[in-house]
Amino acid sequence: MPPRCPTLQGTLAPFLYPFLISNATKSSVRPIFNCIRRYESTSVESVQQLPEEGSHLNPPPTDYSRTIFTDRATVTLYAGAGGHGCISFLREKYIAAGPANGGDGGSGGNIYIQAVRGETSLHKLARRNILKARRGKNGQGKARGGERGDDIVLQVPVGTVVREIERINPVAIEEQRLKLEAGKEDGVDASGPWKWSQDKWLLYPATTPEDIATAEFPSLPRGRKSALAMSQVKAPISLDLTVPMETPLLLAAGAIGGLGNPHFVTKTVPRPKFATKGEQGVKITLELELKLLADVGLVGLPNAGKSTLLRAMSKSRARVGNWAFTTLQPNIGTVVLDNHKGRPLSQAKYGDGEPRTNFTIADIPGLVQDAHLDRGLGISFLRHVERARVLAFVIDLNAGDAVEALKGLWKEVGEYERMKIEEQKEQSDPIVHWSPFTSVEDALANRQETIAVTSGPTFETPLAPAAPSIAGKPWFVVATKADLPGTKENFEALTAYLELVNSGGEEHPSGQQKPWEGKVEGIPISAINGHGVERITEWTIGLLDD
Numbered sequence: 001m002p003p004r005c006p007t008l009q010g011t012l013a014p015f016l017y018p019f020l021i022s023n024a025t026k027s028s029v030r031p032i033f034n035c036i037r038r039y040e041s042t043s044v045e046s047v048q049q050l051p052e053e054g055s056h057l058n059p060p061p062t063d064y065s066r067t068i069f070t071d072r073a074t075v076t077l078y079a080g081a082g083g084h085g086c087i088s089f090l091r092e093k094y095i096a097a098g099p100a101n102g103g104d105g106g107s108g109g110n111i112y113i114q115a116v117r118g119e120t121s122l123h124k125l126a127r128r129n130i131l132k133a134r135r136g137k138n139g140q141g142k143a144r145g146g147e148r149g150d151d152i153v154l155q156v157p158v159g160t161v162v163r164e165i166e167r168i169n170p171v172a173i174e175e176q177r178l179k180l181e182a183g184k185e186d187g188v189d190a191s192g193p194w195k196w197s198q199d200k201w202l203l204y205p206a207t208t209p210e211d212i213a214t215a216e217f218p219s220l221p222r223g224r225k226s227a228l229a230m231s232q233v234k235a236p237i238s239l240d241l242t243v244p245m246e247t248p249l250l251l252a253a254g255a256i257g258g259l260g261n262p263h264f265v266t267k268t269v270p271r272p273k274f275a276t277k278g279e280q281g282v283k284i285t286l287e288l289e290l291k292l293l294a295d296v297g298l299v300g301l302p303n304a305g306k307s308t309l310l311r312a313m314s315k316s317r318a319r320v321g322n323w324a325f326t327t328l329q330p331n332i333g334t335v336v337l338d339n340h341k342g343r344p345l346s347q348a349k350y351g352d353g354e355p356r357t358n359f360t361i362a363d364i365p366g367l368v369q370d371a372h373l374d375r376g377l378g379i380s381f382l383r384h385v386e387r388a389r390v391l392a393f394v395i396d397l398n399a400g401d402a403v404e405a406l407k408g409l410w411k412e413v414g415e416y417e418r419m420k421i422e423e424q425k426e427q428s429d430p431i432v433h434w435s436p437f438t439s440v441e442d443a444l445a446n447r448q449e450t451i452a453v454t455s456g457p458t459f460e461t462p463l464a465p466a467a468p469s470i471a472g473k474p475w476f477v478v479a480t481k482a483d484l485p486g487t488k489e490n491f492e493a494l495t496a497y498l499e500l501v502n503s504g505g506e507e508h509p510s511g512q513q514k515p516w517e518g519k520v521e522g523i524p525i526s527a528i529n530g531h532g533v534e535r536i537t538e539w540t541i542g543l544l545d546d
């Protein structure tokens with residue numbers, strides 16, 4: 001079997017590029033700097049050992065725990081049905097036939113949704129598929145109302161987009177039916193008499209069929225909605241949950257419970273022997289899509305070493321293998337910011353002002369040339385990049401020209417964005433600029449009346465405040481496999497190119513007009529040895545802080 005990693009003939013020399021020492025003025029460079037000093041004290045002949053196969057950073061292909069990750073789910077939700085009303089009469093000593101005292105049924109459980117920080121995948125929801133809130137309990141004698149049904153809270157990861165596919169609301173359907181049957185706008189036909197309907201009325205156990213046939217029922221109370229229904233999300237549901245939510249949001253209120261028999265007491269019927277059944281709950285089918293909101297997105301060609309980097313930075317057990325497309329599903333790793341002294345390493349804060357204790361990295365499957373045309377694993381994973389706050393371009397220094405690789409990656413990302421903007425343009429309404437003649441002179445001047453149709457952002461001016469373009473995101477380059485011999489020149493060429501991009505001597509690799517204007521850094525690392533990765537952490541925090 002060929003070795004999984006080429007054996008190292010040289011030393012750490014290519015990784016420890018001398019010019020880093022001169023650049024190492026900032027304290028943040030310390031980890032590599034220490035490493036350099038350690039190296040300088042060893043002999044040039046000393047052979048640097050790669051971690052043995054089986055370690056955390058160089059694991060055998062079988063050593064991985066598959067992250068159960070699902071970024072799409074379709075769920076059917078049933079709001080709880082209402083409990084039935086109760087038919088009951090007061091019974092006391094000396095009161096032979098007491099008044100009606102049946103309680104109302106409890107209302108059904110509600111369905112809420114809440115975006116929380118702890119969740120990273122939709123697999124739990126995708127697996128359950130159908131979720132039902134509990135039914136309200138039936139009312140009881142002595143005018144005791146039924147208990148409310150238990151609610152359901154869908155906890156979804158931050159970054160979930162929710163769309164409604166179907167909704168069946170039995171109360172609305174019933175209202176519609178009544179309207180049609182009555183042939184009247186308000187659905188109430190005063191002419192009566194009303195007959196028994198099995199779906200609506202509960203009868204006293206001793207009622208005989210003859211009683212039913214001859215009895216007259218009061219007109220049915222019109223479909224009642226719970227008061228909570230006023231505060232539920234308007235139909236059709238369309239939500240983009242981009243921030244963690246403190247309180248859950250009501251998607252569907254449970255149906256209201258039936259009425260107990262005291263509601264039907266009249267002069268003529270003092271002891272009604274009927275109560276109503278609870279309403280049926282709403283059924284909603286939702287499509288959930290997770291657009292990962294990782295802080296850092298790793299973008300790289302297949303086999304560049306993204307998963308190894310994720311392992312080096314976090315406790316992730318993403319699959320690593322010396323072949324393309326080892327990673328088939330995005331992996332999320334969490335980098336805990338702690339200097340092991342119980343104090344956070346950075347003063348960084350989340351958007352809501354809470355101190356930042358960690359950041360997340362998304363390792364997505366490798367991009368190949370023409371990925372935007374759905375080659376390789378296609379564009380489905382690029383949407384995760386679109387939402388990451390910072391992009392880290394992972395370039396394999398041992399796989400040909402690093403500058404070309406970087407440009408190639410930007411091209412794919414740029415093409416993806418171009419396609420997305422085109423799509424948005426088609427969906428958004430066009431804006432028409434019409435400049436009619438305003439005066440006779442204007443018309444005589446032989447000017448043309450113009451109608452210009454423009455729509456939304458364009459690729460050249462994509463910066464809509466709500467959705468910054470991919471090129472507008474902070475980014476940096478991680479030059480990995482720097483431990484391999486002969487990678488030094490490649491890294492030098494890459495830094496020279498980045499210098500030019502920073503100084504404006506070279507066009508931004510995205511080709512866009514308004515790219516991110518910060519300083520683009522190239523960080524050499526050897527992920528397999530865990531060298532230089534602290535620098536990535538520090539650099540990332542700096543970018544996230546901005």
Ligand SMILES: Nc1nc2c(ncn2[C@@H]2O[C@H](COP(=O)(O)OP(=O)(O)OP(=O)(O)O)[C@@H](O)[C@H]2O)c(=O)[nH]1
Nearest residue numbers: 302303304305306307308321325326327366527528
């Ligand atoms: N010498 C050396 N080898 C590395 C380094 N980082 C990763 N590798 C090796 O490169 C190979 C590919 O690593 P992966 O982490 O699976 O690469 P990937 O980018 O996740 O690949 P895909 O998931 O297929 O896109 C593995 O054999 C790693 O052991 C490094 O810093 N130095």
Ligand SMILES: [Mg+2]
Nearest residue numbers: 306307326327
């Ligand atoms: Mg991988």
